[in-house]
Amino acid sequence: MKTPKPISPFRLSSLLRSEKDPTLAFNIFKNPNPDLKPPGKPFRYSPLSYDLIITKLGRARMFDEMEQVLHQLKNDARLAPEEIIFCNAMKFYGRACLHERARQLFEEMPEYRCQRTVKSVNSLLNALLLSEKFDEMKQVFFGMEKYARPDACTYNILIRACCLSGCLDDASNLFDEMQRKGVKPNAVTFGTLIQGLCMEMKVKEAFKLKADMVRLHGLCPSPCTYSMMIKGLCRIGELSLAIRLKEEMVGNKMKVDSSTYSTLISGLFNVGRQDKALGIFEEMALNECKPGTVTYNAMINGFCKVKDFEAAYRVLEDMAKKQCKPDVISYNILIGGLCKEGKWSEANDLFEDMPRQGCKPDVVSYRLLFDGLCGGLQFKEAAFIMDEMIFKGYVPHCASIHKFVSGLCQKADMKLLLMVLNSLAKANAIDQDAWLMVISKVCQEDKLSISSEILDALML
Incomplete structure (x- = not known):
């Protein structure tokens, strides 16, 4: 019988790259030549094989298996792995909020014969940020001079942490510090600060920072930065300024996404400017921006607020025509609006039509209709809905x-x-x-x- 040709390190990398199942990939990695008899020399894994399998296992959140590979890499004295392998592993730990494992791996990197630089420090900081371990981030930052000097990415992560924790003064101090130390802020730095200011309703300060960004630093705000500012302006009712920013985006040949349009539509309806909201909705098609479910729901909600239920129904029908399937939120908005205006029969008809339209009522649907029927003293109908709720495992408030x-x-x-x-x-x-x-x-x-x-x- 012909002896099978052994798999080479190069061939193993190809197999790992093409294998979609992470469990099978792990088994191939553990035993590349299962049929080789008698067993030859120990398999010489390449750095690429380690990188591929760690990435595949990390994405699948198979952390026990990933750590087995890391342990093997630590003991493979032939190799001095590149820092990117550890950055990726810490990234996967961060996404799973396993900050302690990320920190332990960072501390053990010298045992892998790999020098820590600002890249791995940033990966650890980001993992801690995702777990909201803000105090630990400070410790890592204060002690990082042993490994590297902070760069713009380091400060961006720390500024984001300050903004998320509501410490805008600390974020501003970090912004000043990075400039004193000769670290040039980039578009992400300004975008993060502007987002933090908008979250705290400090729109005037956000506008000033945007102006400084362009005038003093020669940086152009990103579409995401514009979107955050527009949302902040809509929250405080400054619709004219929000529309002006949208026009500025269009003038700068930036694509305005459906989320930004939805925010503007909701804001305009909230201040009673439904005609302008309709104009914004129609503008989406002109700018080749396809409205999604969120946009249509904003329209339905807006029409319900002004008690124009015929228009709300038309939007619901238009969704189906435009191949944008209404979701349970679409129906719940309309059911809630109808019940609020005492239109219980129409609300009940819409509720019963939901399954025929391929949308199952959820607990919110039942509660909205039940509350509406009770408010209208329709007790027999309310009792029927309540029994159906209980049968499905739901209960009223x-x-x-x-x-x-x-x-x-x-x-x-x-x-x-x-x-x-x-x-x-x-x-x-x-x-x-x-x-x-x-x-x-x-x-x-x-x-x-x-x-x-x-x-x-x-x-x-």
């Missing part, structure tokens, strides 16, 4: 149950009340206050036979 039970008590519909109490008791969805309300009402009516049935339900 506690406050809604109180309102429902109180309404049934006031209406003195004891037969329906008993049915509702039994359903709620079986689902363990009624609290002591609701029971006391019912008992008090029954005692006032002096209906002892009903009292015993309520007691039976309470015993459940």
Whole structure:
């Protein structure tokens, strides 16, 4: 029988690159030549093979297997692995919020015969940032002079941490420090600071920083920076400025995305400028920006706010025509709007039509309709919806149950009340206050036979 040709290190790299299943790739890596008899010399893994398998296992979050490979790499004295391998591994740890493993790997890098530079420091800082370990980030930063000098990426990560934790003064101090140390801020630096200012509603400061970015540093804001500023302006009702920024983006030949358009549409509806909102929606097509579900939902929500339900229905129909399937949020917005205006029959029809349109009602759909029916004193319909909710494993809000039970008590519909109490008791969805309300009402009516049935339900 012909002896199979052994797999070479180069061939192993090719196999690892093409193998989609990380488990199979790991098994190939562990035993590249399973059929080779008698066993030859130990397999000489290439640095590329280690890099490929660590990347594949890290993306699949197979960290125990990844650490087996790292341990093997540590003991493979022939190799001095490149820093990028450890940067990638720390990146995967960071995404999984395994900051302790990232820090341990960083500390052990010299044992792998690999020198730590600013790249691995930045990878560790980013892993800590994703786990929101801001105090540990400070420790790493203060001690990094042993390995390297901080660069713009280092400061960008630290500034982002300060912005996320609401420490804008610290972010500003870091910005000043990097310039004092001769580290030139880049577009990401300014974008991160502007985003932090917008999150704290400090739009004037954000505009000043944007002006300095262009005038003093010769940098152009990114579409993401513009988008954050537009969202911040919409939150404080400065729609004219937001539209002006959008026009500036178009003038700079930047692509305005659907998220930015959706923000503008929602903001315009909030201040009663639905005609302008419609204009913005129509502009999307002119700028070759296809509206997504979020944009359509912003339109539906806007029309519901101004009580133009016919227009909201038209948007829902238009979504289907434009091959943008309405989601459960689309229906919930409309159901909530109809219920708020006392249009319970229309809300119920829309609710029942959802499954036929390929969209299953969720717990929010049921609760919106149930609350609307209770608010309109449609207790029989509300009881039917409540039973369906319980069957599907949902329950109304506690406050809604109180309102429902109180309404049934006031209406003195004891037969329906008993049915509702039994359903709620079986689902363990009624609290002591609701029971006391019912008992008090029954005692006032002096209906002892009903009292015993309520007691039976309470015993459940």
